[in-house]
Amino acid sequence: MARVDVRPGRRAGDRRTVPLLAISLAVGLTVAAVPGWAAAAPTAARVATAATDPVGEPGAEPSTADPTETGPVPSEAPPTTSPPPASTPPAGTSEPTPTTTAPEGPAPTTAAPTLSAPPTAPPVPPVRPSAPGPGSPAAPPAAVRVTTGDITLTAAYWNAPSTVTTLRVTVTNTGAAPARIRLAYTLPAGLTDAGTRGCAHVGDGAHRCGEWTSAPGARFSTLLRVRVAGDAWRQMPLSGSVQVTATAPGAEPARDDEGFAVLFPPGPPVPGIRLEAGEVAFDISGGASRLDVRLGNTGRVDADGRVEVVLPAGVTVPAPPAGCTAAGPTRTRCDLGTVPAGRAAHLRLPVSATPEAQRTAPLAGAVRGKLDPRSGRARQVQMSFRITAAAALATPVASPPAPTGSQGVLAADSPALRAGGGGSVRQTAIILIAVSTLLVVLALTLATTSLRRRLDAPVPEPTTAPAPTD
Incomplete structure (x- = not known):
């Protein structure tokens, strides 16, 4: 029987080449994945930092209280009324005008919204919310807008020791998610609150009111009762301001504010003289009027x-x-x-x-x-x-959340690269990519060389085994 004689040295060399080739390829592929890990490190650090923030128990309502504010927080929100038409600006009134019509859009409530599971779903134990992963969609941003009327006094103001009037405030949830909306307002000297339900005085003319739970796109109004002193005209011009804060789960609070004017009629009445003044309006360019x-x-x-x-x-x-x-x-x-x-x-x-x-x-x-x-x-x-001013109506619209990259990918214009530490991350990624490329090239070179040696080696001559002797 003929058999091929293979030298032990070459057989041992082939056995060493195969493991070396496999180890080189494994190391190269492993290191090639390291740049993605290094680039994803800032994202993981940011997620871990967010996870250390205080997290409330399931079902607890987020607090929208400003930590810088002091004083009692009312437990209920002011009553709502139907908002004025969007095409016409609201005007102040000299007498309270109650209304019973329903507000436009979903009516805000002062109670926390409740969530119920589908009847066919099995009960799920409550789980403490955790930080969203890199691939999870971002929460829709909160957005809110407030518009005010004016406190416009009639000639009857000159014959009364004080006048009670109303200030109309219209709030719109311009965000894409339900939000808790809180109202605050500041009255100038000579004006005091006349008993607005759901609001409390916190000092220096500032007032805070309870919260509404508002659906996306809801628009509603409330009337603030204000008392104007009989001698407040001596301090004109008088202006105040209204602020609203909207908080949605998982989003940053959104704020908006607008001023209001206290308009006195010509007076005190004196015979023989008449005075008229027009309105000053600044266009969107902001130029002189x-x-x-x-x-x-x-x-x-x-x-x-x-x-x-x-x-x-x-x-x-x-x-x-x-x-x-x-x-x-x-x-x-x-x-x-x-x-x-x-x-x-x-x-x-x-x-x-x-x-x-x-x-x-x-x-x-x-x-x-x-x-x-x-x-x-x-x-x-x-x-x-x-x-x-037209600039007061130009409220920035909340932009939709930008799409996030997949895990292991860091965008070139991401904050981590624009910040001071972004340069080291980029340099590390470049170095690791270069090293991994060299290792892959080396592994391919070794494999090619080994195959070439095996193909170029001479084929040994077959030898005939001696016949067995009896």
């Missing part, structure tokens, strides 16, 4: 006219016209000359406002008119005017 004032002499004697304009903080007259001088940071005085009996003088002032002042609009300004006749007593009257 104008204020129109008319001072009328309704008496029988000619008189010298003077007008003084008082503006809120952040609103100024950049270039007073002829006859006008700056009497202070927020005051401008203008001499109108002689105003004949039965005639009126017209004044137009350029007005500008800072971006901060425009974002807090509506605001209120005041104008005082005075007539000093050649004979007789001087007559003086004052009133408020409204300042609005």
